[in-house]
Amino acid sequence: MTDTSVTTHAFDAAVDLFPVREDHTEGHTHPAYANMVGPFGGVTAATVLRAIERHPEVLGSPISLTVNFAGPIADGPFDITVRPVRTNRSTQHWSVELAQAGEVTTTATAVFGLRRPTWSSTEVSAPAVPVADSIEPTPLPDYIAWARNYRMRFTDGAVPAEGSAENSDSTSTLWVDDVPARPLDFASLTAMCDIFYPRAFLRLGKAVPAGTVSLTIYYHAGAGTVAAQGTEPLLATARAHRFGEGFFDQSAHLWGRDGALLATSHQVVYFKA
């Protein structure tokens, strides 16, 4: 823990950007959120979201975000193009690209919009699990730098230990919160949507080469619900539907206080096995 982190959370430093001018800004990778190669995908997605939030023309709050991981991001600065493609009365469409030395590393689109009171219903239920405080954290391996910024308390599908058997079910469910504690915002919710280690590890009982190719998030919470979450842990659950020919998909639900479904998230992942 450096002195800096007392006043600025590493997450805020990781998604920090220069002011957006003429649809351009610049960010910088942060060692605290490094993955095996390049940054944690969740923090890249959060950076994309933050670029839109910082754009002077932004309308409302996020409705959906898709981030495509086109190539590795090298440690260091990156350029962001963040373009409001079309603004309607209640929705706004964005195109975003990250590049290094002129080569695109990441493409993204997003929809932001105004939320208004309507009929509402949450049709699915949060998994029935023990309360967070009753569960011991089971961290990811220590060499995964970004994971040290999260407390992960698995109720199902923790990272398989070396020599584990195959599993027939790819579901992981965990309580997750920032370390040190940090009040939830849309950027940190975005990062937590990518908190799950690759589902192929769980099915095969071992780590294999894998990386997210494309990630989509649907935000079900408005700003008030996100703020009300404060620093309480989220209940996050994910599973795959199909593995084959080098790719698998995964769907996730992130739950907040009082059974609020904060976000649903989907991704397709490249793997070798």
Place this chain on the structure above:
Amino acid sequence: MTDTSVTTHAFDAAVDLFPVREDHTEGHTHPAYANMVGPFGGVTAATVLRAIERHPEVLGSPISLTVNFAGPIADGPFDITVRPVRTNRSTQHWSVELAQAGEVTTTATAVFGLRRPTWSSTEVSAPAVPVADSIEPTPLPDYIAWARNYRMRFTDGAVPAEGSAENSDSTSTLWVDDVPARPLDFASLTAMCDIFYPRAFLRLGKAVPAGTVSLTIYYHAGAGTVAAQGTEPLLATARAHRFGEGFFDQSAHLWGRDGALLATSHQVVYFKA
């Protein structure tokens, strides 16, 4: 049925494009695939996919596609920018925009790639339903032009009749195929991922204003599996997770012959109720 349709299926006419030159091409709306306002979103998504497929630099087959419906498409021609943003050894990232009179109507990103033999597993199962031939088609209302191109045989969650009660479950499951019959390809699979009428209609027992904002598709089938489907109906099932503040999400699975999961698809939909 016009004479033309004897030789060219209306779907092929609807997704037809000029040759792609310098990352640009041009399409045209087709009256047979009209929706209430503008074209059926599924055919717009299929047109995006087709533009990539027609690009001289395309690599492999689709892995994922996200289409954002930014604004209405007027009847008539539209311009398509289709740009291979980055080509890796086994994946290729695309950015696509549709515009009319210089205004963007649709943004999209896609990942194409090479599939290779790996460990495979389909973790979810197709719903247990009666065989297609035992079920009477229940078409959408006749004024929805595009729906006349599909035979829909619902086993669950057909369009609610006028005066229906609310439902507690938003699931629809149907056998779907093209009318007239047409062998499946990636473009028609793409369109079928958007075959479901809005889930809010089913929950509320009535039609309300609604429109897809963003659609994502993950393709689990390679070219061989798609071709093997031929003209046999697909089993398509969809449900929502959360409705509120003007938006709901929906996840769908499309199943083919021999229990093959051809695609999973997700969308966020604007609604008023």
